Amino acid sequence: MELPRITVAAVAALTLAGVAACGGNSGGTAGAAGGTALYDRLPEAIKEAGVIRFAGDSHPPYRIVGNDGKTVTGIDKELQDALGKVLGVRTEISIVNGLPAALSGMLASRYDAFNGPVKDTAEREKQFDAIVWMVSRTSYLIPKSGSAAVASSGDLCGKRVAGTAGSIVEDQAKRLSEWCATQGKPALTFIGLADTNGTILAAKSGRADAAGMTESAAIDAMAKEKDAFTYVTQTDEQGAGIDRLAMLVPKSGGLGPVMLEAFKEIFDNGEYRRIVDKYGLQKVAVDKPAMNTAATP
Incomplete structure (x- = not known):
């Protein structure tokens, strides 16, 4: 998975530099705020910012980081573009060094969400809403x-x-x-x-x-x-196909329930299926999104 990619050390250095210079913004999606049915349900902080800030590590083909350390393509970028469109706000991805940095960054309010995809667990659900959109294989x-x-x-x-x-x-x-x-x-x-x-x-x-x-x-x-x-x-x-993989959103921000509705919308409008088919995710796709399923048998 060498192309395109940069080293973990370089990603970390570029991330820190980006945070200092411009708030860590990368992989942004342009678009005017508002104009969708879900926009009014967004937390006020999101509406004021006009953007949902995603943390993301380098993880092809979900997040393919360009040689500039900022440009992001792949599954995650396309999924976030689709979600931002139905929510009526921009989305942006800041590259971080692994899951711990993403989790701590969300809890410190530097980021609004992390798409992993990461396992939905009861322990994580204590601090995050977990929107399940695929399983593990x-x-x-x-x-x-x-x-x-x-x-x-x-x-x-x-x-x-x-x-x-x-x-x-x-x-x-x-x-x-x-x-x-x-x-x-x-x-x-x-x-x-x-x-x-x-x-x-x-x-x-x-x-x-x-x-x-x-x-x-x-x-x-x-x-x-x-x-x-x-x-x-x-x-x-x-033992495959058991673990449910999710996007994590801090409970404290109130974004989780609205994000679940946004996922439902991209399932209904065909964007989810388009992304699934484009990247060959058919075997790990789900019929519908769900939130906080760790306690569900």
């Missing part, structure tokens, strides 16, 4: 040059799998290991790393047999390095 990128024979996700039992530490992929890898045990096979060994770039490098270098990530990220990596990889996808039987 983990895929494992396999270097064609590697020695591991992996034709299906079941072949990963006993193999070394790199993934982002603390991510939903780590949870799914644990479920896959549990499935391996039921089959009388050895558990996989999970190698926790800082980001997706690191997981791909680990697989390419032979440190790991596979790199775990979302299916859309695996497809993106394959497109950027043609003929370098294959991938396999975890099945429902192996």
Whole structure:
């Protein structure tokens, strides 16, 4: 996932510089405020600002950060454009260094939302409204040059799998290991790393047999390095499709319920389906958005 992208250190430096210079604005969407059915329901602070400020880390194909450290393209940008249009306000993305920075930034009122997509949990729902718009389906990128024979996700039992530490992929890898045990096979060994770039490098270098990530990220990596990889996808039987992924919005700001209505609108007007189809997210799409589902069986 090298193109286009910058290093984590560079992203952090550029983010700090942007915050000092202009409030951290990047990836903005132009448009006049007002003029939609949902605009009047927005919190006053949002209407006064005329913009919804999203935090976002570099995470292709959700957020593809240009070489300038500011220009953002990808799924997240298109989704936020669609939401901003029905809400009647601009949207902008500020690049931050990972989930902790996004969460703390929202709680400090620097940002209004973070689209992750991040797992909806009961613990997070104590401070954030979580609008679920997709589920998780983990895929494992396999270097064609590697020695591991992996034709299906079941072949990963006993193999070394790199993934982002603390991510939903780590949870799914644990479920896959549990499935391996039921089959009388050895558990996989999970190698926790800082980001997706690191997981791909680990697989390419032979440190790991596979790199775990979302299916859309695996497809993106394959497109950027043609003929370098294959991938396999975890099945429902192996624990996939269970985790609900959400956009997080601080409860204190009051934006969550209005954002849920905006999601419903882009489901109804076809924008959600357009984005799903464009980026190949059909297998992780949901029939309708929902909010704060962690307590829902």
